[in-house]
Structure formats: structure tokens, C-alpha cells
Amino acid sequence: MRLGDLSAHEVRKRLANNALILGTGPFAVRIRSQVADVAAGLSLLYGDFRLLDGEVCDMHVRVDPVRGPRRWLRPQVNFWHDGYAPFKALPANHAFAMLEWGLNWSVASHAHHFLMLHAAVLERHGQAVLLPGDPGAGKSTLTAALMLSGWRLLSDEIALVDRDDGRLVGLARPVSLKNASIDVIRGAFPHALVGPPALDTHKGTVAHLRPTPDSVARSLEKVSPRWVIFPRWRDGGRVQLTPHSRADAFLHTASHAFNYSTLGSLGFELNADLMDSCACFDFEYSRLEDAVRTFEELGV
């Protein structure tokens, strides 16, 4: 069964009773919340995700109002990973964004049976492209545009590399769009389903984009890495795809990874194998349609 098969009322009830288990890629996540925005956000953006009934869950997360005066006065919510709150409380209208950040934290802090790189991952024709990118480089915007142009989304934030075979596993969770990129994506892809924006977060305005049904349905399909591309958006610049040294790509991904050092020599070997199987590029663009066309020509 999929989350979208449940009525809004049923989603709210299951969330309140700690009885909603969502399958996102390889993880079974049990979510508890009595916040209406969380239920609405999940119904809107996670409709294609599997509902699970397994008893062993990989994560137990919760987003709920805090205790004390801040429950009522300028209300705040917090995120708990199995009873532990890694963040400070946030204004109640950031509840859904907080669930998204919390889930990222939960995966990045616990899933050490994967090498986790800080990169977006997309797939086309059985080949994956990794987009590591510094904040503000336009990684999420490009990821959203590629997904909405037919690429399969594996992840917009955490690249999961399977420890056993070095292949990439998907999460297919919503893409986090920030500030101007929200309107850019809405303008370029009018059919895209973007959730209500959370204003004035520490990242500015944030809104989440619903992943395509194909991305969600195939999230467990592993794929081999083929390209590592460092995107950079430059206003008015020409489209440029230039080779990037593999050694530098290795160092960049290793130093920005979530658990490269935790895995010790295994982390080194996995990342080295990944770079060996990839062609690495820098990519500059200003117009999304040019970027999408360049990516389509990659495999040719």
C-alpha cells in the first residue's frame, strides 16, 4: 500500500498513534506527529511512498510541539530521533521542513552500512550522475530540473554507496528548494508539485518538491556511478562542461562526506572505486533548459 491510498484523516490518525511506517529507499521510518502541517506535507509530497508494516524499523522519528510556554506562546516544534532531540526547537510553521532536516540527520548519523557522500544523485539509462556541490552552487535547482525532465531521482542531498558492491541506492525523498529556485522551478515546470514554503528558516525560504512516481517506485533499484559533475550556476554565463581532475574530485567528496572517516580504509576504497568508474567534470550554466540538454547528451 502507498501513503496516497490513505485519506488525510487516516494519515493524521496513524501519525498521532505512532503507527505510520514509511519506506524511503532502504529505510523503514516510523513517524509520529500530531502536527497538522506534518500530516498535510506527507500526504502532499510522499503519496507514492510505500507503507510498511514490518516490526523492525530503521528510524523512529517524531515532530511535535515542545513542552512549556512555547507550546502556546509563539509556538515551537522540535524533532526527536528515538527520544533524542539533536536540534533546537523551531517555529511551528517550520514543522514539515524540520521533519525533512531531521530525517537527513537521522540517515547521516546512523546509516554507516553505506558510504554517505554529500551529493545529489540521478539516473538515466542505467547510469548515475553524482552532483556534489557547495551550498549556493545551484545543485538542488539542477537536480529538480533534471528529475522533472525524466531523470530518476535517487537523492538530492545524500548519496548512498552500498558497502558491498559500490553501487548507488536511492532514497527518492523530496527535493529541498531554496529562495529564488522555488519560483524558477515553478516557472519552468508548471506541473511540478511544490509544498508550502517555510519562510525565514536558517536557509532562507525553503519548499519541497514532490519526487516523480518513477523515482519513488524504483528507489531500491541500484545503479552504477558513471559521472561526477560539479555544477555552478552563473548568471548570463555560457554552458560549459570542462574536465575535472579525478584526484581532486576524490578529495572533495571525501572531505564533504558524512561518514568517510568513520568507515576508515573501506571509505577510501569505496570512494576510490567510485572515482575510477566515473568521468569527472565542472559544469557551468545559466539557463536550466541548456543544462538539461547538456545532461541528455552526456551518454551519447
Add this chain to the structure above:
Amino acid sequence: MEDLDPAGWDLLLRQAQAASLLPRLAVTAESLGLDDAIPAPVRPHLAAARSVASKQHQAVRWEVRRIAHALGGLGARVALLKGAAYAIADLPPAAGRLFSDVDILVPHEALSRVEAALMLAGWHASRVNGYDQRYYRQWMHELPPLTHIRRRTVIDVHHNLLPETSRMRTRAAPVLEAARPVQGIPGLFVPTVEDLVLHSACHRFHEGEWRYGLRDLVDIDAMLRMCLDGPAAWDALLVRARALNLERPLFYALASCSAWLNTPIPEAILGACPGKPAWWQRRLVLSLVNAAIASFHYSCRTGLTGPASLMLYQ
């Protein structure tokens, strides 16, 4: 472990994670060859936990070498305590143990030289104001925690086993004297197993941080099971407890290990333990201890957990 149903595994994973014992569980399961009996959704969690533990062991070994290097020229004995001692001496609690800091014990008279040498090597007291500095130095058995400016690792420098304000008086000199040199790292020592048991017991029953309560019992249990062989060894532990004036915490540690972990402790030893308190005191403290140890995960907490942790800390 073979008898757990999936719901039992789900709860065990969460409780073990919260108690900092998941890697211990994972390493134990592997060494017992239980991997095939473990449900498929559980296995990745154990693999992940093993990675974290082996990374931490590697990091602690590196850190200990840096500390030995920084303190090498002082000529004072430097002994490792708790996790770092278990890891470096490869004692039974080391398998799958996690570390939050490195604890060292130095002679009181060498304290300022040790602190200066550590500062030169990059460790400094962070976020501690003048009042705290003075409080630690006057009343505590350790310096304020020292954090390395680049690696952010933390050292606790002890000069005694218990705070100066403690009703119970003990001395660190005999522990340092009896400590044995670490192979391959000159200047560095590890206390005897008896002293490590006694230190862990007095640390557990005289300080707070009850979320590590079960983890500490597991440490003590592992040493008692694997290192104390025969009545003579148990007698030696009691004699040592008397010499260091740590009989009371030893009694509570033995009683708690026996209750929580089924540690095989000879009846005669518990009965003869010289620090055995009166029956009403025993019952009261042990029921508070049980409530406080259960604080590691919310599924175990009871109404008594909060007040018990607070009362035991006083």
C-alpha cells in the same frame, strides 16, 4: 538473542543505541557466530555499529599516542583510566566500546606541569569561566575538561579517584604505583584490573551521567568475568578495596552487576564485602540505582528515574 522476535529486536536496537552499547552487542553477536540467526533488517545496524566502534578504537589509539608524546618529557607517571585503558591494554570491556573522552590519572604534584604541557600540545579548557576553574581546582578530583583546538578531542585529567569534597577519602598514589607500563608507548601506564574495577565502581556510584550507568556495569562485568580467576583473585579485590577505602562503591557495583547482568559473583564475596551497608540502606540505594540506570532510553524510564538520578548525584 536467538529467541527475540522482530518487535523485541526493534526495542533492543533502540535501547542498546541509547545506552551506547549497540557496538558491544554487535561485536558480541559476531564473535558468537550469531549473524545467521539475526533477522535481515537488523544486520545492517550491527554492521554500522561495528564500523563506528572500530573507527573510535583507531582514534583513541592515535589520541593516546599524542598525549604520551605531549607528556613524555615530564618524568611523571601518566596512567590511562576507563575506556582508553581498556582499549590500550586490550582488556575484555574494550570489544565494541565507545569513547566520549580520554581519562588520565597523574600525580597531584605534577598537575600544573601536565596542564602546561597539554596546553602547549593544543589542549585547552573550553567554555569554562573563572568560577568553574577555581571550583574544579579547589574541590574536584580532576581539571576542567581539556579540548584539543583542532581535533576537538577531550581529555579529563584526574589527580584522584574521588572529588576532594567527597565524604569518602581515597588516594591515587597507590593506583599509580601499581600501574603497569604500556608496551610500545613509553611513559604511559595502565592500572591493574582490580584498580580499574574499583575506579569504574567509584566513578559510577559517586558521579552523575546515569545514561552511561548500564555501560559502566557492562565494563565492570566484563572485567570480573574474564580477569578474576578463583577465590584468591576475589580476595585480592576485597583487600585492595579496603586499602583504597572504596569498599562501599565496590559493594554497590557488585550487587548491581549481579542484579542487571547476572555476573557470577561468589555468594561469600557479596556477604563478606566489607563495605556492606545496613539492610535498609542497601535496599533504598539499590532501588534508586536501578531506577537511575534505567534512564538510558525512554522505554525503560519510570516515575522514579528522574528523582533517583538527582538524589544519587547529591
